Amino acid sequence: MALNWTQSAQWIWTPGYHEEDNQPGRYFLFRKRFHWPGTDNIKELPVHVSADSRYRLFVNGRRVSFGPCKSYMERWHFETVDILPYLVKGENVLSARVLRYSSIMAGSSSILSTELPGFLLHCEIEWNFILGPPFLSNNERTKESSQLTGWESSDFDDSAWKDAVLQFRPVKMLPIQSPWKLAPRPIPELPEVHGRFNGAVKCQGTVAKEQWTSFLKEDRVIEIPSGQTITVDIDCESLTTAFVTLQCSGGKGSTVTLLYSECYEKDLGVETAPFPMPRSKSNRADISNGRLYGMKDIYTVADGQAEHTFEPFWFRAFRYIQVQITTTEEPLILKTFTFRETFYPLDILTDVHADTELDEIWKISLRTLQNCRHETYEDCPFYEQNQFASDSRLQMLFSYQISSDDKLARKTLQEFHASQGPDGLIKAQFPAGFRSKQIPQFSLYWVAMVYDHMHYFADVSFARRYLATVDGILNHFDERITNLGLVGRFDEDTWPFIDWVPEWFVPGKIFESCMPRAYTSTGMATFNSLLYIVALMQAAEVCNFVGRRDTAVEYSARADDLRKAVNKHCFEKGIYTDGPSTQEYSQHSQIFAILSEAVTGDAAQDLMLRALEDKTLAQCSYSMQFYLFRAVEKVDLYTKLFPSLMAPWRQMIADNLTTWAEHANNARSDCHGWSASPVHEIVTQVFGVSPAQPGFKRVRIAPRMELLETAHGKFVTPAGDVSIAWTKENLEVKVSADLEAEIVIGESVSVQRFEGGKEVVFARK
Known part of the structure; x- marks a missing residue:
């Protein structure tokens, strides 16, 4: 479809708008009445919609779309939605709630704002828009008013609302373009799946826990009497990303506070503090002794109208929600409290069963990845929702092992590619709502993204597109080679982050932390x-x-020159130091010495064992566990060490996590995509399914049957599905398409040509 309309469509906004009001975010309401004749010969009515910064679109009060899909300035996405199913014959109304993040105040680190606010809705059938008065609020505090009740519906009186104004007027003879270069949404719409809370886990006040549970599960109405304060802690089956909706009536003057939390943790004795305090988490479901900490939404009922609803604009991440209600003048009637779960709709086709702890580990890994996958890959859904190159590399790779859908991965590669600066580096965090600190090494993980996609999908033109970006990144590092032949210091305004390691932490100096002292000196x-x-x-x-x-x-x-330099200046007494002429040591240096083939053969195997046994070495956090597994695999110790290496995930299960934590030494995020590395281990190592040639032109099937007595699974590849099952006696392999397979059973390697649907049974050795 031609996109000429993107040049002519008009962006609108409120007259007299100023951002210099110290507000990080404000809401604006748009609505337009129109008459629909109910024409039978129209089968669809697509509209294109976008906003700066975010919107939620309604037709006759029904939610139909939210966006725009996250991206960057030079590729501002729009959604296309068919509104025909939502129209009725006669009077209709289109309405939108738009959140504008300031371009001069800190708002959201993962959502962009240009210099102009704007809302756009375009259709081939022309109409104008009406802008309502500003609804002053941010994501955390809302004061409801009966004057705005039902503003999305067609029978709302909007006669007092002002007309919108055009935001951008092209100048004749000058090549000035709109701030928004529109592009169609490259990924599917995110679903909103209706869900219910499990129930109440504890409460204070006049409402009993059983009443709360009936309210949450069965919509049994609860009345909170006037002059009361009640509190209830509500739990979800697992940590979730969702839109929450509270429907009420009455309650003039009441205040409802929703606190969203990942878990119960040690009570610090304070609710807030002017400085960071050391947090401690163990049993995440310790209802008796723990306390919920998190972010809050505060909803104030101004007029106590018959019906009113509170729904935060953006999705929330939570496992528990603490609801505190204070009534004043009149009772507040609670009718329903539900949520709509949202995530990138990856079509997961890989499925495994081992009848061991691996089944639970697999399930939690998938949930972790789902929560960290929306319009972008996210480091964590609760605290940041930022797309980092190092995190995304792993999340993308894990996605390839469970689905043949690479649309979000392609979007991510393109976005980081578009962020490349004149120094050759891509942005470590992108898209970003502000200029963030550069982490040079993260650009090297983007090179790994290109490499991974090549191996799984073998798209020559796609890989070739990014080679210039790869060249720029590698040249940046080559320009920093010192007279010792090693990579030297990065620019002063960067953060040369390697890993969250306690021994590398410098109190009060975060940007001097997370790398060995050798770098500083x-x-x-x-x-x-x-x-x-x-x-x-x-x-x-x-x-x-x-x-x-x-x-x-x-x-x-x-690479050869660098290996020689590393071995000359950073290796002594059988171990790699963290820098030249230093006495610092870490697992990281040993692992990457093996992965880089600076050390090979028996020496590499001995080094790997030493790196695991010597607890004086700085230890890898969860972010580096994937690379630890790769080094163990490379030195042929995987089967021997796999049970012990799974200890961190067993401990997280023992601590009642429902998603994998960011790392063990920091009590921050309880859901972090990089910790879902068991997906890779189960698929490519336990069941042994991986590409022997790019694009699975030959598939490698090398199950480690000695790890499990029985197991079975189905695995998606771009060349066809592979089913694997084994018992004490046999290994069965079945494929869904013509496929060449490299079968590895113990020391035996054979190449088999499968025809679609063929099943081969091997004797288990």
């Missing part, structure tokens, strides 16, 4: 050179794949 951290080597190895493979063999040779030569 010498400007050289062994890890940075080793990670660069791994990226060069991956880039060389991509270059060979697309036919750029000379560049592959160049990158391999760079």
Whole structure:
């Protein structure tokens, strides 16, 4: 479809608007009445809609779309929605609630705002828009008014509302473009799946816990008498990302506070503090001794109208919600409290069953990934919702192992590619609502994204598109090679983050933390050179794949030179130091020495065992567990060490987590995508399904049957599905399409040509 309309469609806003009011976010209401004749010969009525910053669109009071899909300034997305199913013959109304984040005040770190606010709704059938008076609120505090009740519906009286104004007027003869370069939404609409809370876990006040549970599960109305304060803690089956909706009536002057929390944790004795306090989490469901901490929405009933609803604009992340209600002049009637779960609708086709703890680990891993996957990949849904390159690399890879849908991955690769600066680096965090601190090493994880996509999908043109970006990243690191042949210091305004390691923490100086002291003192951290080597190895493979063999040779030569430098200056007494001429040591340097092939063979295996046994080494956090597994795999110790390496996930289950935490040493996020690495381990190692050649032109099937007595699973690949099952006696392999497979059973390797639907049974050795 031609997109000429994107140049002519008009953006509108309120007259007399000013952002210089110290408000990080404000709401604006738009509505337009129109008559619909009920024409039978129209089968659909698509409209295009977008806003700066976010919108929720209604037709006759029914929710039909929210967006725009997150992206960056040069690719401002719009949604296309068919509104015909929502229209009625006669009077209709289109309405929108728009949240504008200020472009001069801190708002949301993952949602962008241009210099102009705006709302756009375009259809080939022309109409004008009416703008209502501002509804002053942010995401946390709302004061309801009967004057706005039912503003989304067609029978609302909008005669006092002012006309909107055009936001951008092109100038003749000048090539000035609109701030918003529109592009169609590249991913599916996010679902909103109706859900119910489990019930109340504890409460204070005149309403009993059983009443709360009946209210939550069966919509049994609750009346909170006037002059009362009640509190109830409500739980969900697992940590969830959802829109919450509270429907009420009456209650003039009442205040409802919703506190969203990931878990119960140690009571610090205070609700808020002017400085960070050390938090402590163990049993996340310790209702008796723990306390809920989190973010709040505050809803004040101004007029006590017959019916009113509170629904925060953006989705919330929660496992528990604490509701505190204070009534004043009249009773507040609670009618329903529900949620609509939302997430990127990945079509998950991989399914595994082991009848062991791995089943629970698998389930929690999928839930973790789902909560960290919306319009972008997110580091965590509760605190940041930011798309970081290092986190996203892992989340994308795990997604490839459970689904053949790579649309969100392609969007992510494109977004980071578009963020590349003149120094060659991509933004570590992107899209971003403000200029964030650069983390140079995260650009190397983006190289791994290109490498991973090549292996799973073998799209030559897609890989070739990003090679110039790869070249720029690698050249940035090459320009920092010191006279020792190692990667040296990055620009002063960067944060050379490696991992959350207690030994690397500098109190009060976060941007000097998370890297070994060797970097601070010498400007050289062994890890940075080793990670660069791994990226060069991956880039060389991509270059060979697309036919750029000379560049592959160049990158391999760079890697060889770096290995020699690392072994000369950062290796002594059988172990790698964290920098030249230092006595600091970490698991990180040993792991990436193995992955970069700075050390190989028996020496690598000995080093891996030492790295795991020597507890004086700085230990990897959860973010690095994936790479720890890869090093163990590379030195052929995987089967031996797998049970012990799963200890962090067993401990999280023992601590009653329903999603995987950010890391063990920090009590912040209880849902973090990088911790879902068991997906990769179960698919590619336990069941042993991985691409032997890019795009699964040959699939490798190498189940580690010694880890499980019996197991079965179905695995999606771009070349067809693979089913694997084994018992004490046999291994059964079945494929859904013509496929060449490399079957590994113990020390035996054979290549089989499968025809679609064929099943082969092997004797288990």
